[in-house]
Amino acid sequence: MTSQVFAGQALLPEGWARDVVIGFDAAGTIARVETGAEQAPGMERVEIMVPALSNLHSHAFQRAMAGLAEVAGPSADSFWTWRDRMYRCVGSMTPDDIETVALYLQIELLKGGFGHLVEFHYQHHSGTGVPYANPAETSLRQFEAARQSGIGLTQLPVFYAQSDFGGLPPVAGQRPFLHDVDGYLRLMETVRARAAEDGQLAGCAIHSLRAATPEQMRAILAELPEEAPIHIHVAEQMREVEASIAWSGRRPVEWLLDEMPVDARWCLIHATHLTDSEVTRMAQSGAVAGLCPATEANLGDGIFEARDFLAQGGRFGVGTDSHVATSVAEELRLLEYSQRLRDRARNCLAAGEGSSTGRRLLGGALAGGHQAAGIAKAGLQVGAAASWLVMDHEHPFVGTASGDTLIDRWIFALGDQAIRDVIVRGKKVIENRRHALDEEIAPRFAEVLRKIQA
Structure with missing residues (x-):
């Protein structure tokens, strides 16, 4: 019917x-x-x-720490000092906390205009690194949150094994994230099975070139289904770029394009620091640039070369990453404004004279976000989701x-x-700006925040 x-x-x-x-x-x-x-x-x-758009990059648990890293420390603050605060947040959260935060966030994202979420999920184990009785426990909690919120979900279990280029051993704060290749492949099987059961999607994420050796990456990619999306953080910070050059003689995106089968299945998250050659090669690869303008601004990452990338036919989508913002409008606005501030110009990402900047941003983010989520058809057309x-x-x-x-x-x-x-998908999940679980989830989320802040 x-x-x-x-x-x-x-x-x-x-x-x-x-x-x-x-x-x-x-x-x-x-x-x-x-x-x-x-x-x-x-x-x-x-x-x-x-x-409705797809949000192509999320670490749901980080919504609980939004606003807790905005006090200056004794030395220069950076992404790396923020990361230390994030590790402390991870270590205090239980599976119940993780589900609560994910559900609260998903409802916020729905209200912000996202109908689908790509969850780059790497919070796998307890704070001490001990696996739960079910090694997929926290991944399954993401699906349970999506079942309750009504959002579409592509879950990307994340492979994380090293602390830096060259296979350096992980540090204590990374213990909740870690897998060997065999354990990770078993986790992916469980996630794919649950996704199929729930009518959702699944793919693969390698945290970064810092977190996996080339041999580990190739072993994982060899086991992926052909249609599975592949996501990776890359070239977010200049320190990462410098470390990559010291390790391999090449910049991160350069190395990735040289050594891995990067194509339309791939989403390169951030890709902030690129040379002109990398911009061109990335655009030609068909990979999606996974941009998170509010988080990139919050962390002081830098500004993506969106103007040149789009001019060369590059594909992009937006995500909310650490969730200091939770809306389509805020991410797209900041993407455009970052180009304006850098170039001291206006309507930088419009398609040409007389064209709407907002329409170019929305259309690009719709197509690229769905591609990165593994969704075949975007927009209001036959065969697409009724979202x-x-x-x-x-x-x-x-x-x-x-x-x-x-x-x-x-x-x-x-x-x-x-x-x-x-x-x-045909179901009204937000009505007159309200979700059916608003009153129930708010006090649960507040309890998690009190715990995190203690």
């Missing part, structure tokens, strides 16, 4: 259309798109429909706009207030 929704205007892959009927089946897959249609009696109506945002037409900034102006006002002037309802 097919359900149907009528939209006064909807953003389709080919552009804006009016009087649109979207029909979807019981599995939440779009089966029919008709434009210039009439609203049948009893058919639900919305005024403005925009496709969309209902914009609040009663808000003056929304109700007086149409077409691409509406997108520009959402991203650059309004933010999350523009979003009223969120539908994921």
Whole structure:
């Protein structure tokens, strides 16, 4: 049986259309798109429909420490001093805490315009590094959170074995993350089975070139299903770039493109520090640049070369990483603003004269985010997930706009207030800015925060 929704205007892959009927089946897959249609009696109506995006990079547990690393230390603060604070947070969390934080975060992300989440999950063991009775315990908690929140999920269990280039042994704070290759492959099997059972997706993540040797990477890649997405942190910090050169004589992205089969299955997270040659080669590879502008700004990482990368046909998506921000609008806005601040120009990422910057950002992040999540079809089209945002037409900034102006006002002037309802695979998970579990999850999340801050 097919359900149907009528939209006064909807953003389709080919552009804006009016009087649109979207029909979807019981599995939440779009089966029919008709434009210039009439609203049948009893058919639900919305005024403005925009496709929901995929968030391509998340460490859910880090939402609990947002705002706890903003006090200056006795020496120069950096990503590396922040990482020490993060290790302390990890060591105090139980599986129940991990599930609570993941659920709270997923609800926030839904309200922020994300219908699907790629969870780069590396918090595998207890704080002392001792595996749980079920080695996949914390991975399964991510699926349980998604079952309750209603968000789509691609889980990427993370391989992490070393502390730095050249196979240096891990440090104490990394004990909750560690696997050998065989243990990691068993974990991936469990995650893939649960994903299939829940109608979700799974892939692979190698934490970074610091955390895995080339031999370990090749052994893992040899066991992956052909369709599985592959994600890796790379070239986030200059210290990482310098260490890579000292180890191999090559920069991280250069080494990766030389030594690994990087193609459209891959998502290179951050890739902040690139040469002109690396920008070109990465764009030509078909890999997605996984950008997390709010986290990259918070950590002082630097600015991705988005202007040159997009000009060469590069693909990108956005994630919220450490979750100092949780919305589509904030990430896309900061991506554009970072280019403006660096280049002292405006509308840096627009497609050309007369084109909307917001529309270029939204379309690119939609396509790249879905590709990085392992989703074959993006947007409101037959065969894609029935996942969309209902914009609040009663808000003056929304109700007086149409077409691409509406997108520009959402991203650059309004933010999350523009979003009223969120539908994921045909189910309304956010209604009038509320989730059914809001009242239940808030006090549970507060208890975890008290524990973390103690």
